[in-house]
Amino acid sequence: MKTTTEFVNELNHKFFKGELPLLFLDKLALLPIDRPDVFAFVQRMFRNMHQAGVPATDMNLLQADILGTLLARILPGAWEGRVPPITVMGRHAEIDAYIKKNTWCSSGGKSMLDIGCGFPPYTTVETAAYLPDWHITGADPSLPYYLLYDAEGNYASFDTDSTIVYFQPAIPSIDNWNNLLKDTAATKKHFNDLLAELLAHPNDMGYPKLEHNPIASYETANLSFIRGGIGSVDAAPKDVIRCFNVLYYFDDSFLEKALTWFAEKTTEGGVVLIGGDWSGSTESYYNVYKKTDDRLINKAFAFSIDCICPLSIVTWYTNHDDDRQKKELIKYISMLRHNKPFMDAFYAYHDAQRLQYNICPRNAQGYYDNIDPNLQPQDIWLTASTMLKELNEAGLNQMAVNVLLDSGLQARVNEVGHIEVLV
Numbered sequence: 001m002k003t004t005t006e007f008v009n010e011l012n013h014k015f016f017k018g019e020l021p022l023l024f025l026d027k028l029a030l031l032p033i034d035r036p037d038v039f040a041f042v043q044r045m046f047r048n049m050h051q052a053g054v055p056a057t058d059m060n061l062l063q064a065d066i067l068g069t070l071l072a073r074i075l076p077g078a079w080e081g082r083v084p085p086i087t088v089m090g091r092h093a094e095i096d097a098y099i100k101k102n103t104w105c106s107s108g109g110k111s112m113l114d115i116g117c118g119f120p121p122y123t124t125v126e127t128a129a130y131l132p133d134w135h136i137t138g139a140d141p142s143l144p145y146y147l148l149y150d151a152e153g154n155y156a157s158f159d160t161d162s163t164i165v166y167f168q169p170a171i172p173s174i175d176n177w178n179n180l181l182k183d184t185a186a187t188k189k190h191f192n193d194l195l196a197e198l199l200a201h202p203n204d205m206g207y208p209k210l211e212h213n214p215i216a217s218y219e220t221a222n223l224s225f226i227r228g229g230i231g232s233v234d235a236a237p238k239d240v241i242r243c244f245n246v247l248y249y250f251d252d253s254f255l256e257k258a259l260t261w262f263a264e265k266t267t268e269g270g271v272v273l274i275g276g277d278w279s280g281s282t283e284s285y286y287n288v289y290k291k292t293d294d295r296l297i298n299k300a301f302a303f304s305i306d307c308i309c310p311l312s313i314v315t316w317y318t319n320h321d322d323d324r325q326k327k328e329l330i331k332y333i334s335m336l337r338h339n340k341p342f343m344d345a346f347y348a349y350h351d352a353q354r355l356q357y358n359i360c361p362r363n364a365q366g367y368y369d370n371i372d373p374n375l376q377p378q379d380i381w382l383t384a385s386t387m388l389k390e391l392n393e394a395g396l397n398q399m400a401v402n403v404l405l406d407s408g409l410q411a412r413v414n415e416v417g418h419i420e421v422l423v
């Protein structure tokens with residue numbers, strides 16, 4: 001069996017010409033050797049980056065930290081194979097705007113199913129607030145029966161038989177995740193003991209606290225929730241179905257079955273949006289399907305320009321080699337990265353942004369470095385979102401579209417500034 005160091009060095013030479021910096025490699029040396037799913041993920045990610053034309057100099061140390069210390073703790077393998085219901089505020093803000101502004105949907109109604117909404121359902125609540133004249137239904141198989149907060153605000157969700165489904169730090173930074181997950185058994189015991197204590201002696205003031213059927217507290221006049229996942233939700237057809245950050249956990253055969261089910265649950269003329277994104281609507285990518293003559297037609301693929309050189313790993317996140325969305329995203333990133341005039345303009349603007357905000361700036365050796373240690377976790381992604389908006393305002397998204405047009409594709413800047421390729 002290869003050691004972690006041998007594995008990392010092999011990937012470095014195979015996909016990055018042996019040019020990854022030593023500090024990056026040192027962080028990857030923390031990958032757990034007893035987790036083949038983690039090793040497979042990293043190998044797949046690096047292969048995809050290589051195919052997209054990403055050089056070692058465009059890898060940053062934040063990504064190395066995520067891979068080396070956090071990845072193993074958020075993959076399904078760390079949760080008995082379950083998809084973790086990770087959710088962060090503001091993640092779908094631009095997708096909400098796209099739902100409101102897009103010209104694909106012609107069903108005439110205003111109903112939406114947000115499948116895989118996660119918990120707490122921050123993004124679904126934000127959608128309902130942004131679209132007050134719509135009715136939004138959130139659905140997730142991990143919606144809890146109990147929600148427990150400890151004294152620090154970290155939370156755990158439990159199902160009906162008091163089994164832990166998921167837990168998350170109050171502020172989901174790398175350090176806070178590591179503190180919770182460095183000894184999973186001890187963390188589970190901590191939450192189980194606290195559950196037993198609060199069931200016996202409820203606390204009505206502050207933390208720690210226990211909530212029963214907590215999803216009910218999020219429901220409003222235009223927002224409801226159902227416990228269930230793809231294929232198991234009993235709901236009438238909707239004008240829009242959104243399924244984000246779910247399907248990259250599954251293989252292509254599951255996607256085909258999901259699309260068949262989505263077709264049944266979409267009204268004629270309605271649309272289905274499937275894809276991924278991260279906090280502040282960074283690293284967004286998605287397919288737009290429209291139901292026409294009782295079947296779903298793939299109309300477009302869209303992505304935000306920061307996917308070309310992302311700060312995090314959502315751009316590359318996938319658990320299977322046959323992920324068709326990832327292949328399509330890689331194809332367009334590769335086309336852009338191999339256009340030198342475009343990349344020269346992109347680097348000139350984006351490297352100046354990174355230096356200005358001190359978020360993974362390029363160092364004297366030509367590599368992207370780490371984030372400003374004084375930045376709070378929540379500020380990192382607010383800044384990343386600002387940087388994305390600035391890239392669009394500077395016209396880099398239109399420049400990218402022009403490259404794709406010159407390559408013979410039909411492309412445009414869509415209603416929210418994303419690069420949209422018509423299928």
